Amino acid sequence: MTKKPEAPLLTRITATLALAASACFASADEGVTETPTPVHGIAMHGELKYPADFSHFDYVNPEAPKGGELKLSVVANGFDSFNPFVIRGISAAGINAYVYDTLLESSADEPFSEYGLIAESVEVPEDRSFVIFNLNKEARFQDGEPITAEDVEFSYRILTTEGHPFYRNYYADVDKVTIENSHRIRFDFAQTNNRELPLILGQMPVLPEHFWQDREFESSGLTIPVGSGPYRIASFDAGRSVTYQRVDDYWAKDLGVRKGRFNFDTISYEYYNDDTVALEAFKAGNFHFRQETSAKNWATAYTGRQFESGDIEKEAIEHHRPTGMQGFIFNTRKPVFQDPLVREALAYGFDFQWANQNLFFGQYTRTSSYFENSDLASSGLPEGRELEILEAYRDQLSPDVFTEAYVPPDTSNGVSLRDNLRTALKLLTEAGYQIKNGKMVHQETGKPLAFEILLFQKSFERVVLPFKQNLGKLGIDVSVRLVDSNQYVQRVRSFDFDMITQVLPQSDSPGNEQRDYWHSSNADVPGSRNFMGVSDPVIDELVNMVIQAPDREELVRRVHALDRVLLNGHYVIPHWHLRKDRVAYWNHLKRPANTPKNGIDLNNWWTER
Structure with a gap:
């Protein structure tokens, strides 16, 4: 789970930067602060767990095979939008998680640390009065267009002016945005002691300016978007189902923050109006994974031939995240x-x-x-x-x-x-x-x-x-x-x-x-x-x-x-x-041996048939 809950269903004391020896400063005699040294990640407090050359997170299987399908259910009355960033409409399940990448990626086994994704490195001074993102020159949108600093500036601007009110609050202390070159962008802050701000800007999804320039952002409806993430929308039945297809040439697939993750060729969501019907559909094999929120169901409904034979696994997996x-x-x-x-x-x-x-x-x-x-x-x-x-x-x-x-x-x-x-x-x-x-x-x-x-x-x-x-x-x-x-x-x-x-x-x-x-x-x-x-x-x-x-x-x-x-x-x-995740899944689904403190994450699972 990322540090913050997804927005739509959403000063200051000088601090020591928690990136050991990551920033260099001029002497007091010079009176000029030098540009901080680029680093591969940033921690809210303390030091980063993973070094600059890390190959994968500890809680994934870097050898997980790619392929197969993951079928999921949603108990709701459908969707009418592929834009999860505005207050209008009900967006399709999964679209934010799969279609859009962010500047940085959070790890699930640290309190709050982020590592380079679209931004291959960041520069932050000791007082965290600004942040510079240096974009990976290999970063591409799903239509092949390069991701540039102009796209980052556009994303910030459109989210804070036409997006969900959450974004205006989240980025409220940003004072100025400066594009320094096509792959380098700087955010200056009105307050110099909001040490979280560089990290939450790192969570910003990057949207393609060329796609949105002739479209109305606030009323996109079911127009299939161009994203930057590991999946694109392959098909949908309005209000009833949506299927995501893994991007074969996804530019970030071998990065440390992506290795061993997003392994399914397709991920689909089927909508159900009734949870009892959805549960029976799961037991019939119509979808593959279910996280149970009902204590009664967990105690009484997960029985039958599929469970006795081991075709369906049932587990209560301990987690250590705040339950809120x-x-x-x-x-x-x-x-x-x-x-x-x-x-x-x-x-x-x-x-x-x-x-x-x-x-x-x-x-x-x-x-x-x-x-x-x-x-x-x-x-x-x-x-x-x-x-x-x-x-x-x-x-x-x-x-x-x-x-x-x-x-x-x-x-x-x-x-x-x-x-x-x-x-x-x-x-x-x-x-x-x-x-x-x-x-x-x-x-x-x-x-x-x-x-x-x-x-x-x-x-x-x-x-x-x-x-x-x-x-x-x-x-x-x-x-x-x-x-x-x-x-x-x-x-x-x-x-x-x-x-x-x-x-x-x-x-x-x-x-x-x-x-x-x-x-x-x-x-x-x-x-x-x-x-x-x-x-x-x-x-x-x-x-x-x-x-x-x-x-x-x-x-x-x-x-x-x-x-x-x-x-x-x-x-x-x-x-x-409850301090456990109650999950049931068909046994062709496999998960890593290590479960991070935040609990299970299906994006780290894979299929073996």
Whole structure:
């Protein structure tokens, strides 16, 4: 997995550059800074794992044979676009991962390091005030045209002006772009201590200016694009399937960042409207790989002749990536959820222990951090450097931030659901509500406490309906609306919901993307990932501090502080997480012996028949 989650379904302290002896500077007497030495990669903090001449990543099989096909499924209501970079439409599965290359490539076994792909080397000064990308002169688009600095400048410009709002936030600190020659481009930064910015620019997909110059970028529809990656679109059935064909003369196939990867001749996605139908299609051999998200399915549905014979392999593969936050998301733009006491109270209506035992076969662990399953997760009471950070905002924060360790409500250790509902009632009374004629209403306005939970997965009703029933005991009117996946996406993009269930993924190196999640500047930007409408000056400053973190130790402390303030804002009712990838696959698929910390990656697999 790359460092950041894919955007559409999305200051500053001087630091020491983590590229040992990579930059040379003139003496103080000269007063002029020399151009940094070109290097093959860049690490966010610390040193690179792989040397300049590395032949392949440790978690791939460099001898993996090329050939065969990989058939996959998507449970959704189709697609209507081959442009994953804009807010309009629903883009086809796989297009960003397979059709477009980036300037640099992330490794999956380091916290956040990138190595040359389209850019064969980078130049970064010690203060990271700019970055220069030196393009590989062999780099080609799929139509044979060379990839030039002009294409890189075009990509930056079109993404930040006509692309998804995510890109404007992600690259917000870029001040100037200079094309120095056809294979050399420089980005200067408005702030000199955003040490992540050279790396996130390295993640930028490079688009062909000659292809887009006579086309409307924001409304490309199903026009087959020209890309720069290892696959091109071979065929499609609008809204139903898409097939990618491996590019035989792909210019980067022997680079260290590509060796042993992208081994299938074709990769196809078939769309299904129903997950139960998709599961049966998998068992019938209609597609080859499935990652299971349902605990019930995993416990009960993966049985039969194919599994007994070994034709289908079933594995739960451990990973060590942050699991992020999944939960019931409050839309605080809605009046019903603007009071934190109300949000806190409603959390007492969700009985995770009951759900885990009765619905999930005991497979899950309760989530209690936005950065779960990592050293970035806050715990206990703040102390040391974390406490020092929070002290600066004491008068703007709830006292609970300093006096109570956040623990989501549960029904363990002798606490019953009845006890939790009593606590909820007490909080709602503090918030000005009372039960009148069996309904929870506001004492002053008489308005009932009622809201809608928007879903697109029917299987999630079994989680939501008990939650609805529990809140109903308090006179709270909860309705559940199930819509198709396309309608769901459009409503979430426009913040047209009261409550949704959502995953907020995180990386092992949080940075500029945190603006998109929590910063007030994105609270009302359609398509941003600030689903909750967070708008808090303290959180804004903590986000900036995370972006500015000069080293790993300070990053961890600042993320702890951000995590703690978010948790005490009660913007979500946390769900659960799993530290394993549950996968099933037909046995002609093979995977490398080593699994990186980020977990499985099908782009490293191959087929043997």
